[in-house]
Amino acid sequence: MTGEILPQEFGGTWSLIKLDVLHDYLRFFTTALKNQRFRLVYIDAFAGSGAMLIDGGPGPLFDPEASSIHRGSASLALAVEPPFDSFQFVERSAVNVQSLRALAQGRPDVAIWQDDANTRLREICATFDRRSFRGVVFLDPFALSVEWETLKSIAATGALDVWYLFPTTATVRLLALDAEKVTAGNAARVSQLLGTDDWRTEFYPEPPVQTTLFGNEPGQRRRLADVVAIEAFVKRRLESIFSAVSEPARLGRSQNQTLFSLFFAVSNPNKRAIELAMRGAQHILRNRRRASRPRSGR
Ligand SMILES: C[S@@+](CC[C@H](N)C(=O)[O-])C[C@H]1O[C@@H](n2cnc3c(N)ncnc32)[C@H](O)[C@@H]1O
Known part of the structure; x- marks a missing residue:
């Protein structure tokens, strides 16, 4: 050939x-x-x-x-x-x-x-x-x-x-750092990659309630996961099938x-x-x- x-x-x-x-x-x-x-x-x-x-x-x-x-x-x-x-x-x-x-x-x-x-x-x-x-x-x-x-x-x-x-x-x-800014398309790609939607709660944990003059308000959900946390999540996901x-x-x-x-x-x-x-x-x-x-x- x-x-x-x-x-x-x-x-x-x-x-x-x-x-x-x-x-x-x-x-x-x-x-x-x-x-x-x-x-x-x-x-x-x-x-x-x-x-x-x-x-x-x-x-x-x-x-x-x-x-x-x-x-x-x-x-x-x-x-x-x-x-x-x-x-x-x-x-x-x-x-x-x-x-x-x-x-x-x-x-x-x-x-x-x-x-x-x-x-x-x-x-x-x-x-x-x-x-x-x-x-x-x-x-x-x-x-x-x-x-x-x-x-x-x-x-x-x-x-x-x-x-x-x-x-x-x-x-x-x-x-995105702000959970609200993760587009539907990007979220779908990450779920397809990881085989779950659990990354949402894992990477963007529920923020503490903020007390303001107007009462209690939910805080902004921000991504806390860094490279180390994402790697640990991927390892756990792989361990669930291998x-x-x-x-x-x-x-x-x-x-x-x-x-x-x-x-x-x-x-x-x-x-x-x-x-x-x-x-x-x-x-x-x-x-x-x-x-x-x-x-x-x-
Ligand atoms: C990083 S390169 C692989 C390099 C290769 N392992 C090497 O050492 O030479 C990725 C390759 O995957 C091909 N590719 C990208 N998406 C693909 C897909 N969905 N199915 C098959 N091949 C794909 C690209 O054309 C590219 O040649």
Whole structure:
């Protein structure tokens, strides 16, 4: 198959940390399960083009030295040793699908779907054969694209581990400080993301009644939830459907700016499977935090 692998431009140094974590876990996963009877599948629901260009940044701070092309998640997964038995790449953009086809070069173990991630993932999960397969799903959306129903379908397989790049800052942006100013459209998107309306009372608690000259008046409902509180809420929501969920790794331009929160979740209910997966993921997250510390704050 001919064609070119076209790097997509997005992200920053935090994207490389995210991909390092994923890559380390994929190697851990295929190594840990290599002598078991299961067939191993890697599912990339927002697969991209197979390569990414990290821009040096616009404006006066543009640093051409910082611009660089890197392998994307699909490319890293294809090269993991020991290898996965099969791959499912889902990507909405036709250009990126062309690029993924060039990357896969007609390999029979790679299925490439030009489709919506939610639709295709639910189909894959609905027919997932738990007796024969184990796998890893990577959810790497640009924004609030992962619907709660999709996470439920992954959890219901009881056989897939997930790395989910939760869009923390994009979610905060939809949640105006004043509860009255959260538009109906934004509220619906947040509920679809979190699978509940409970965020309303959690993030915007009932204010104390204010006593004025004219008597008691209800105070204004304001958002008290910050990044930490939102992450804690997301973790609790994930724990309500998955067997185990990691503390998230915060990813952003600096230690003070969280753009995304990278969660790891295990759907397998088996105690030994949970322990193994969580031990692997937590070890990788701890090492990555240590390794990235000197770079943070830039
Ligand atoms: C952050 S990029 C993924 C990058 C990729 N994981 C990598 O490492 O190269 C997000 C990708 O999701 C695709 N995308 C956005 N919304 C989508 C949807 N609803 N379904 C499938 N793909 C989608 C975009 O075209 C984009 O390529």
